[in-house]
Amino acid sequence: MSKHTHAFQAEVARLLHLVTHSLYSNPDIFLRELISNASDACDKLRFEALADASLYEDAPNLEIRVTFDKAAKTLTITDNGIGMSEAEAIEHLGTIAKSGTRDFLQRLSGDQQKDAQLIGQFGVGFYSGFIVADRITVESRRAGLPPEQGVRWSSDGTGAFETETITRAARGTSVILHLRDDKTEYLNRWKLKSIIGKYSDHISLPILMPKEQWDKDKGEYVLLEEWEQVNAASAVWTRPKKDITDEQYIEFYKNLAHDDEAPLAWAHHRVEGSTEYTQLLYIPAKAPYDLWNRDKKAGVKLYVKRVFIMDDAESLMPLYLRWVKGVVDSADLPLNVSRELLQESRDVKAIRDGNTRRVLSMLEELAARDRLPEGEAWEQLSDEEKARAQADAGKYTRFWAEFGAVLKEGLGEDFANRERIAKLLRFASTVSDAPTVSLADYKARMKPGQKAIYYRTAKTLAAAKHSPQLEVFRRKGIEVLLMTDRVDEWALSFLHEFDGTPLQSVAKGAVDLGELQDEAEKKAAEEAAEAFKPVLERLRATLKDRAKDVRVTSRLVESPACLVVDDGEYSLQLARLLKAAGQKAPEVKPILEVNPEHALVKKLADAGERFDDYAQILFDQALLAEGGLPEDPAGYVRRVTALLV
Numbered sequence: 001m002s003k004h005t006h007a008f009q010a011e012v013a014r015l016l017h018l019v020t021h022s023l024y025s026n027p028d029i030f031l032r033e034l035i036s037n038a039s040d041a042c043d044k045l046r047f048e049a050l051a052d053a054s055l056y057e058d059a060p061n062l063e064i065r066v067t068f069d070k071a072a073k074t075l076t077i078t079d080n081g082i083g084m085s086e087a088e089a090i091e092h093l094g095t096i097a098k099s100g101t102r103d104f105l106q107r108l109s110g111d112q113q114k115d116a117q118l119i120g121q122f123g124v125g126f127y128s129g130f131i132v133a134d135r136i137t138v139e140s141r142r143a144g145l146p147p148e149q150g151v152r153w154s155s156d157g158t159g160a161f162e163t164e165t166i167t168r169a170a171r172g173t174s175v176i177l178h179l180r181d182d183k184t185e186y187l188n189r190w191k192l193k194s195i196i197g198k199y200s201d202h203i204s205l206p207i208l209m210p211k212e213q214w215d216k217d218k219g220e221y222v223l224l225e226e227w228e229q230v231n232a233a234s235a236v237w238t239r240p241k242k243d244i245t246d247e248q249y250i251e252f253y254k255n256l257a258h259d260d261e262a263p264l265a266w267a268h269h270r271v272e273g274s275t276e277y278t279q280l281l282y283i284p285a286k287a288p289y290d291l292w293n294r295d296k297k298a299g300v301k302l303y304v305k306r307v308f309i310m311d312d313a314e315s316l317m318p319l320y321l322r323w324v325k326g327v328v329d330s331a332d333l334p335l336n337v338s339r340e341l342l343q344e345s346r347d348v349k350a351i352r353d354g355n356t357r358r359v360l361s362m363l364e365e366l367a368a369r370d371r372l373p374e375g376e377a378w379e380q381l382s383d384e385e386k387a388r389a390q391a392d393a394g395k396y397t398r399f400w401a402e403f404g405a406v407l408k409e410g411l412g413e414d415f416a417n418r419e420r421i422a423k424l425l426r427f428a429s430t431v432s433d434a435p436t437v438s439l440a441d442y443k444a445r446m447k448p449g450q451k452a453i454y455y456r457t458a459k460t461l462a463a464a465k466h467s468p469q470l471e472v473f474r475r476k477g478i479e480v481l482l483m484t485d486r487v488d489e490w491a492l493s494f495l496h497e498f499d500g501t502p503l504q505s506v507a508k509g510a511v512d513l514g515e516l517q518d519e520a521e522k523k524a525a526e527e528a529a530e531a532f533k534p535v536l537e538r539l540r541a542t543l544k545d546r547a548k549d550v551r552v553t554s555r556l557v558e559s560p561a562c563l564v565v566d567d568g569e570y571s572l573q574l575a576r577l578l579k580a581a582g583q584k585a586p587e588v589k590p591i592l593e594v595n596p597e598h599a600l601v602k603k604l605a606d607a608g609e610r611f612d613d614y615a616q617i618l619f620d621q622a623l624l625a626e627g628g629l630p631e632d633p634a635g636y637v638r639r640v641t642a643l644l645v
């Protein structure tokens with residue numbers, strides 16, 4: 001039988017280089033990865049066999065066997081799953097098909113420590129075998145193909161691999177690891193068993209290992225022909241909650257999510273009613289590197305009556321919760337359910353609504369426990385409750401830092417839960433630089449007579465904090481929420497009020513501080529407007545192409561001018577964002593507001609022939625303070641220079 005040599009795809013070669021240069025601080029995980037692949041292969045067989053039961057051949061019991069050979073220094077993981085044809089082995093083990101993987105590789109920085117974290121989050125699957133092996137041989141036969149169409153794939157994990165056709169009676173795959181000389185510790189039943197117990201106990205198929213017996217003559221343990229099951233072999237979510245330890249929940253998560261870090265929270269429930277299903281949902285502690293990719297597959301796996309149906313079942317979770325990981329096992333969906341069918345199914349809609357509500361409840365609970373109780377409330381807790389409270393404190397803040405911006409998308413996507421989402425929002429404000437202020441906190445601090453929740457959107461916190469539009473609020477001690485996420489503007493356009501109080505951008509519309517402004521201030525403003533009429537007229541004429549209107553304002557204290565837009569219009573910041581993203585944005589013509597108390601503005605009345613220059617400078621400076629750029633930067637510089645000399 002002829003052998004063929006193939007070169008690895010460049011990306012695989014890179015991945016292998018990373019793996020073998022021990023990015024993994026924990027080599028044990030290779031076994032978890034290979035067992036997980038074996039389990040996936042069995043899931044695939046079970047799924048394909050729904051349409052063609054003959055694929056089971058004479059071995060309907062799916063299982064994974066782990067054995068080793070001390071003399072040959074090999075460790076073998078065998079499954080009787082779907083197997084691979086020669087073409088599939090070349091394709092699956094020589095190239096990286098998933099675009100996510102390629103994307104991931106591009107993100108590697110070359111900094112070992114950072115990359116190690118990334119790779120931990122990603123998982124390298126099959127190739128992790130090269131952490132402990134200097135050669136891997138894979139023997140496989142695809143279910144449904146005759147024994148003569150088996151394949152042997154072999155590589156030392158450098159540039160190339162070989163394949164040849166073999167005869168293999170058994171369906172499925174054996175991965176044979178030729179262990180490195182310094183990794184022979186894995187030729188030990190006890191060690192393997194404990195790794196399986198730690199990382200793979202939740203695998204729902206039996207994992208078998210040969211029994212062992214002391215051989216007096218040889219003076220060592222020898223393996224017997226007899227096999228023993230070494231895992232619990234019942235999927236975690238199918239077990240009663242009381243039988244599952246926190247460690248088991250966490251280990252299942254790590255495996256499911258390819259995440260080294262424990263999740264912040266999980267919820268495990270059997271939902272009964274018109275649709276019956278089990279949900280096990282996790283909130284990760286860290287955002288994945290591709291969180292912003294809205295096309296990214298969702299993190300929920302769908303099972304039907306314990307049969308794995310599909311990964312990334314988008315229809316089970318709304319987009320703004322795409323970072324949630326977990327499993328849904330339905331008792332009602334048909335086993336042959338397709339993606340198309342999923343989208344239309346009423347049961348699926350019920351599951352998705354149930355999942356959404358569950359995640360929001362988990363977040364509400366985390367939020368409620370984010371700050372430690374104080375005073376008497378704390379004293380009343382038992383020691384156990386105190387320990388729990390301490391463990392949970394700060395989790396919501398962590399969650400918010402990682403996923404808050406994505407959760408905001410929910411305001412626009414999930415009208416039914418908008419109020420619940422609004423309560424979960426956190427912002428920075430003129431009171432707190434850290435994004436910890438909830439709308440309820442804000443309301444509790446509102447001044448008597450204050451009628452709105454004020455906010456400012458900008459590109460950065462510094463820009464928001466120092467924007468001229470905030471001046472009067474600062475002087476009056478009114479808190480303003482500061483928003484710097486790209487989605488804020490869009491998301492806020494769906495939230496007009498919170499708990500009966502309207503939200504109002506400080507850069508939109510006229511300022512109406514209502515009862516917060518006293519009569520004297522109102523009168524002064526009116527008088528200023530009157531006295532300023534001729535100057536305003538001239539400004540309007542000079543700036544007619546740039547400003548929709550020019551008016552005096554009471555919102556400024558230190559700055560001469562600022563730009564605002566009408567209520568309901570796109571803010572300048574949003575218009576810029578849309579433009580930068582190559583989207584069509586309506587031309588927003590701002591309103592120039594001037595501060596009649598400011599020396600520069602006062603000067604306008606006697607500016608004479610310099611009036612036009614002053615007017616343009618005033619506008620351009622207001623634009624700069626707003627985060628924009630003058631249309632004619634050189635003209636702006638020329639005008640300012642002329643004033644300086």
Ligand SMILES: Nc1ncnc2c1ncn2[C@@H]1O[C@H](COP(=O)(O)OP(=O)(O)OP(=O)(O)O)[C@@H](O)[C@H]1O
Pocket residue numbers: 033037038040041079081082083084092093122123124125126127173
């Ligand atoms: N035991 C196996 N039986 C059948 N096919 C396998 C087996 N192990 C690996 N494969 C095939 O090789 C492919 C690549 O495996 P690899 O572990 O690198 O990635 P993956 O399993 O797709 O992704 P990940 O491990 O990151 O979830 C798999 O998608 C599968 O098609």
